[in-house]
Amino acid sequence: xxxxxxxxxxxxxxxxxxxxxxxxxxxxxxxxxxxxxxxxxxxxxxxxxxxxxxxxxxxxxxxxxxxxxxxxxxxxxxxxxxxxxxxxxxxxxxxxxxxxxxxxxxxxxxxxxxxxxxxxxxxxxxxxxxxxxxxxxxxxxxxxxxxxxxxxxxxxxxxxxxxxxxxxxxxxxxxxxxxxxxxxxxxxxxxxxxxxxxxxxxxxxxxxxxxxxxxxxxxxxxxxxxxxxxxxxxxxxxxxxxxxxxxxxxxxxxxxxxxxxxxxxxxxxxxxxxxxxxxxxxxxxxxxxxxxxxxxxxx
Ligand SMILES: [Zn+2]
Ligand SMILES: [Zn+2]
Numbered sequence: 103x104x105x106x107x108x109x110x111x112x113x114x115x116x117x118x119x120x121x122x123x124x125x126x127x128x129x130x131x132x133x134x135x136x137x138x139x140x141x142x143x144x145x146x147x148x149x150x151x152x153x154x155x156x157x158x159x160x161x162x163x164x165x166x167x168x169x170x171x172x173x174x175x176x177x178x179x180x181x182x183x184x185x186x187x188x189x190x191x192x193x194x195x196x197x198x199x200x201x202x203x204x205x206x207x208x209x210x211x212x213x214x215x216x217x218x219x220x221x222x223x224x225x226x227x228x229x230x231x232x233x234x235x236x237x238x239x240x241x242x243x244x245x246x247x248x249x250x251x252x253x254x255x256x257x258x259x260x261x262x263x264x265x266x267x268x269x270x271x272x273x274x275x276x277x278x279x280x281x282x283x284x285x286x287x288x289x290x291x292x293x294x295x296x297x298x299x300x301x302x303x304x305x306x307x308x309x310x311x312x313x314x315x316x317x318x319x320x321x322x323x324x325x326x327x328x329x330x331x332x333x334x335x336x337x338x339x340x341x342x343x344x345x346x347x348x349x350x351x352x353x354x355x356x357x358x359x360x361x362x363x364x365x366x367x368x369x370x371x372x373x374x375x376x377x378x379x380x381x382x383x384x385x386x387x388x389x390x391x392x393x394x395x396x397x398x399x400x401x
Contacts, residue, residue: 115336115338116147118338119149119335122226123148123223126150126151126195127193128151128152128193128194130196130198131158134314135321139321139324139328143332144328144332147332148332152197176200176202177220180199184196185222188222197220197221198220201217201218203239215237215239215319215320219233230346232332233327233330234326234329236319239323240319241312245272245306245308246294246305249291249294249295249298261285262285264316264317265282265285265313267281267282267309268280268294268306269309270297270307279297282316283311334346339374340381341377344374347373347374348375349371350371350372353367353368354366355388355389357396358393366395371383
């Protein structure tokens with residue numbers, strides 16, 4: 103018998119994944135239009151039906167506009183959301199997504215958008231998370247003194263394709279001091295003038311609206327994170343068929359000159375969290391590392 107081709111493997115994997123989830127109905131914790139990218143990708147790949155409940159308040163787990171602080175760190179908030187939505191709707195499958203923006207650890211002045219999408223299967227006891235990050239984001243804010251400055255900043259930041267937020271004060275906000283989802287000049291003008299009239303400082307704050315339905319760049323990153331989740335699900339254990347093997351890069355490729363271990367990648371180790379099966383994959387085309395990576399030959 104010959105080796106199965108990639109397409110045959112894909113079909114087999116697909117059948118196995120669909121059988122695993124058994125065509126169940128799951129629920130997606132979102133109220134910001136993320137279903138547009140998440141639902142088609144996941145329902146197709148997992149063979150499930152994903153519903154989007156009306157009236158599930160994801161904002162109580164934290165908002166980008168800062169009026170509700172986030173519950174715990176990004177992963178904790180994500181788990182809390184997925185668990186809450188399955189409990190509320192009495193289902194065993196839940197999906198939640200959560201994003202963050204922070205200064206890039208290596209690139210000065212760049213902002214990193216990290217998106218996480220979590221799949222929680224309470225029937226099988228499975229939790230898998232996909233992630234994607236990008237510096238392609240319009241995350242920014244500016245103090246402005248008049249409508250002209252506000253419009254200039256807005257158009258620089260992708261308005262009106264991307265929405266804006268107007269705040270009277272920088273940090274602390276009463277809900278009445280905050281206007282979100284501004285994606286027309288008329289809406290922006292009214293919010294800016296209203297905030298300026300309330301401001302005692304002579305300036306107000308304008309920010310990009312980072313909620314997914316007002317931010318196409320973020321939506322793109324959420325789609326990427328969902329695809330990464332699908333890849334994880336499709337990483338099935340050859341022994342027990344469980345999805346989501348972990349993947350660890352193994353370093354230590356020997357130097358071609360002296361044979362010492364280098365930091366270059368030697369292979370990939372796959373671990374099944376359920377049965378403990380370990381599979382090791384090496385790149386047969388790379389048996390030794392160039393001496394320039396060697397700490398001894400090229401210190
Ligand atoms: Zn296994
Ligand atoms: Zn060497």
